[in-house]
Amino acid sequence: MLDDRKLDVLRAIVEDYVQTQEPVGSKALVDRHQLGVSPATVRNDMAALEEEGFIMQPHTSAGRIPTDKGYRLFVDRLTSVKPLSPAERRAIATFLQGAVDLDDVVHRSVRLLAQLTQQVAIVQYPTLSRSTVRHVEIVTLSATKVLLVVITSSGRVEQRVVELTKAMDDDVLADLRARLNTAVVGQHLSDAAGRLAALPMMFHQDDLATVAHIVAAFAEAVADDKSGDKVAFGGTANLVRFGEDFETSIQPLLEALEEHVVLLKLLGEATSPSRVTVRIGHEVPHELLAATSVVATGYGPDAEPIATLGVVGPTRMDYPGSMAAVTAVARYVSQMLADG
Amino acid sequence: MLDDRKLDVLRAIVEDYVQTQEPVGSKALVDRHQLGVSPATVRNDMAALEEEGFIMQPHTSAGRIPTDKGYRLFVDRLTSVKPLSPAERRAIATFLQGAVDLDDVVHRSVRLLAQLTQQVAIVQYPTLSRSTVRHVEIVTLSATKVLLVVITSSGRVEQRVVELTKAMDDDVLADLRARLNTAVVGQHLSDAAGRLAALPMMFHQDDLATVAHIVAAFAEAVADDKSGDKVAFGGTANLVRFGEDFETSIQPLLEALEEHVVLLKLLGEATSPSRVTVRIGHEVPHELLAATSVVATGYGPDAEPIATLGVVGPTRMDYPGSMAAVTAVARYVSQMLADG
DNA sequence: GGTTGGCACTCATGCAGCCCGAGTGCCAGA
DNA sequence: TCTGGCACTCGGGCTGCATGAGTGCCAACC
Numbered sequence: 001m002l003d004d005r006k007l008d009v010l011r012a013i014v015e016d017y018v019q020t021q022e023p024v025g026s027k028a029l030v031d032r033h034q035l036g037v038s039p040a041t042v043r044n045d046m047a048a049l050e051e052e053g054f055i056m057q058p059h060t061s062a063g064r065i066p067t068d069k070g071y072r073l074f075v076d077r078l079t080s081v082k083p084l085s086p087a088e089r090r091a092i093a094t095f096l097q098g099a100v101d102l103d104d105v106v107h108r109s110v111r112l113l114a115q116l117t118q119q120v121a122i123v124q125y126p127t128l129s130r131s132t133v134r135h136v137e138i139v140t141l142s143a144t145k146v147l148l149v150v151i152t153s154s155g156r157v158e159q160r161v162v163e164l165t166k167a168m169d170d171d172v173l174a175d176l177r178a179r180l181n182t183a184v185v186g187q188h189l190s191d192a193a194g195r196l197a198a199l200p201m202m203f204h205q206d207d208l209a210t211v212a213h214i215v216a217a218f219a220e221a222v223a224d225d226k227s228g229d230k231v232a233f234g235g236t237a238n239l240v241r242f243g244e245d246f247e248t249s250i251q252p253l254l255e256a257l258e259e260h261v262v263l264l265k266l267l268g269e270a271t272s273p274s275r276v277t278v279r280i281g282h283e284v285p286h287e288l289l290a291a292t293s294v295v296a297t298g299y300g301p302d303a304e305p306i307a308t309l310g311v312v313g314p315t316r317m318d319y320p321g322s323m324a325a326v327t328a329v330a331r332y333v334s335q336m337l338a339d340g
Numbered sequence: 341m342l343d344d345r346k347l348d349v350l351r352a353i354v355e356d357y358v359q360t361q362e363p364v365g366s367k368a369l370v371d372r373h374q375l376g377v378s379p380a381t382v383r384n385d386m387a388a389l390e391e392e393g394f395i396m397q398p399h400t401s402a403g404r405i406p407t408d409k410g411y412r413l414f415v416d417r418l419t420s421v422k423p424l425s426p427a428e429r430r431a432i433a434t435f436l437q438g439a440v441d442l443d444d445v446v447h448r449s450v451r452l453l454a455q456l457t458q459q460v461a462i463v464q465y466p467t468l469s470r471s472t473v474r475h476v477e478i479v480t481l482s483a484t485k486v487l488l489v490v491i492t493s494s495g496r497v498e499q500r501v502v503e504l505t506k507a508m509d510d511d512v513l514a515d516l517r518a519r520l521n522t523a524v525v526g527q528h529l530s531d532a533a534g535r536l537a538a539l540p541m542m543f544h545q546d547d548l549a550t551v552a553h554i555v556a557a558f559a560e561a562v563a564d565d566k567s568g569d570k571v572a573f574g575g576t577a578n579l580v581r582f583g584e585d586f587e588t589s590i591q592p593l594l595e596a597l598e599e600h601v602v603l604l605k606l607l608g609e610a611t612s613p614s615r616v617t618v619r620i621g622h623e624v625p626h627e628l629l630a631a632t633s634v635v636a637t638g639y640g641p642d643a644e645p646i647a648t649l650g651v652v653g654p655t656r657m658d659y660p661g662s663m664a665a666v667t668a669v670a671r672y673v674s675q676m677l678a679d680g
Numbered sequence: 681g682g683t684t685g686g687c688a689c690t691c692a693t694g695c696a697g698c699c700c701g702a703g704t705g706c707c708a709g710a
Numbered sequence: 711t712c713t714g715g716c717a718c719t720c721g722g723g724c725t726g727c728a729t730g731a732g733t734g735c736c737a738a739c740c
Binding site for chain 1: 691
Binding site for chain 1: 440441442451474475477479481487489491495497498499500501561574575576577579580586587590591594595597598
């Protein structure tokens with residue numbers, strides 16, 4: 001049904017359309033690619049491809065543009081991921097090198113991805129549930145107020161102000177801090193809260209309620225609900241590339257970007273850093289983003305995905321390039337996290 | 341030269357144009373406002389206003405639109421700031437109430453401002469230089485690596501990974517932590533580094549270099565350079581209101597928003613929370629944003645500004661409303677910071 | 681049977697010409 | 711100083727038309 005030449009024609013159509021943003025006709029195709037056949041033959045192939053739903057005509061007297069299904073086939077048929085140029089690899093390394101903390105890593109990654117792909121970049125912070133506790137600190141703010149600080153292995157810092165029902169001695173707090181740390185350091189945050197059930201019992205009757213209160217605040221801070229999942233994005237200026245119909249395609253995307261819940265849904269589940277997920281047009285889990293594609297992959301130290309990063313752009317985007325950039329950045333970020 | 345009626349006419353033009361986005365003619369003006377005179381009279385006034393450069397005609401057979409100078413006069417003549425409705429005040433209070441930490445406060449403020457004003461909101465994090473140290477923590481990561489964590493009075497947490505040239509005893513580190521804290525807690529971050537010059541001397545010869553190294557990392561983390569100034573923004577979807585010429589007006593703004601340096605320049609120096617700064621069109625310190633206005637004010641506990649927040653939108657914007665929203669949000673945020 | 685050249689057909693795009701009406705400036709009169 | 715009237719301007723929308731890119735189909739060719 002679809003012989004090699006038809007696939008070649010589809011590939012050529014996708015490449016030309018991505019580059020020119022204009023419907024591509026049979027003549028232009030044979031001019032720009034060495035297909036070895038005449039426009040008439042290409043037309044026949046095009047008719048077949050259209051029959052199968054891989055391409056379509058915006059109007060009768062125009063060239064063809066790929067459908068979502070066409071892009072899908074194109075992406076699936078990509079045999080090898082286009083490697084980045086040495087210059088690009090070097091750019092990634094130097095750009096990420098100077099990062100001083102997690103926030104910095106995330107923001108630099110966003111800018112880097114946006115610049116490499118010329119699209120909108122999204123980077124999720126390491127999920128709490130897949131991180132381990134590195135340190136817990138209790139800082140006294142006033143007689144009846146303390147600040148609870150949790151530092152995770154991935155570099156995230158969560159903090160909560162806790163109002164105490166009654167003042168506590170400094171040495172009791174010090175004791176609590178020590179016990180908290182021995183109980184949860186090294187534990188996954190999803191397990192940590194459970195390990196603390198017995199902790200209050202170890203304290204004097206008078207302090208029990210207050211200790212329980214602090215422990216509860218800790219549990220709440222590291223709770224594995226989605227609200228703890230943070231995301232950053234950037235490169236919105238690249239939306240020019242989306243085309244001119246601002247209201248129908250750009251505004252919905254800008255709105256989606258500001259809804260963390262939607263963003264997280266767009267990124268999807270964290271996959272292995274070596275596998276990149278591509279969602280095209282209607283495959284994207286959001287009704288208003290039907291003209292949008294998402295290229296994403298997981299990242300994390302030790303090839304263990306703890307979060308996702310990727311880019312989002314028009315369905316008419318450079319998939320090979322985006323996939324290469326996304327995987328490369330994910331690899332570097334993973335490495336940085338592994339190094340601490 | 342400019343009698344009261346002419347000012348009334350200018351005010352009416354600004355109000356109508358902000359609302360309709362279309363040049364306003366003399367007839368429409370007298371229809372929509374009780375000016376008590378005929379269109380012909382208004383035309384004469386308009387001619388005078390145009391003579392003075394407060395309004396202009398986009399083309400000969402069109403109505404008038406305000407110039408930057410016209411908006412400036414309009415804003416300067418605002419006698420009283422329009423108070424927010426009780427519903428809006430309640431919305432602000434409840435929206436900000438549930439914030440758990442500084443990040444949360446900042447992001448909620450951004451969303452709130454964006455929603456209230458229907459424009460792009462910008463909130464600067466409390467500047468390090470104007471905050472004081474609340475606590476310094478040293479967390480051991482490995483034998484030769486520690487994590488330095490600085491918690492400030494405003495809730496910001498700065499962290500740096502420090503590679504040690506030689507392993508250090510836990511009790512030496514504990515000693516260092518204690519001495520660090522007594523030396524800098526309560527100090528302004530801008531002064532803190534200076535207080536540490538003598539600190540390394542207190543340690544054993546062998547540890548001196550390493551301690552100096554850690555102290556240097558501390559100094560670097562709280563350094564008063566602009567790189568430490570963080571900003572958050574949101575409400576970019578409201579850019580629809582900007583008009584349709586994406587490339588000339590929206591893209592430059594999106595680019596500016598992603599440049600922290602530019603953003604900080606837009607916000608300007610933190611003013612007293614009770615005074616709101618309005619920059620109109622060419623007054624904005626950025627060549628490409630000549631069709632943009634910024635409404636900003638400072639915030640901070642104890643009426644002491646430690647950072648700035650505001651909105652940016654088209655020169656054709658609802659100044660009274662924006663000014664009211666900005667000041668109200670700044671007041672609430674200030675209060676939250678004061679409460680801890 | 682697959683491929684090719686030819687040909688008639690479709691239709692978006694751009695351009696020229698036209699009308700319409702909102703809005704103005706000016707002037708004479710109240 | 712204000713007002714009504716009037717001639718004038720000019721952008722925007724509409725129509726009609728020519729253009730050309732691109733197609734589908736068919737007969738001929740390899």
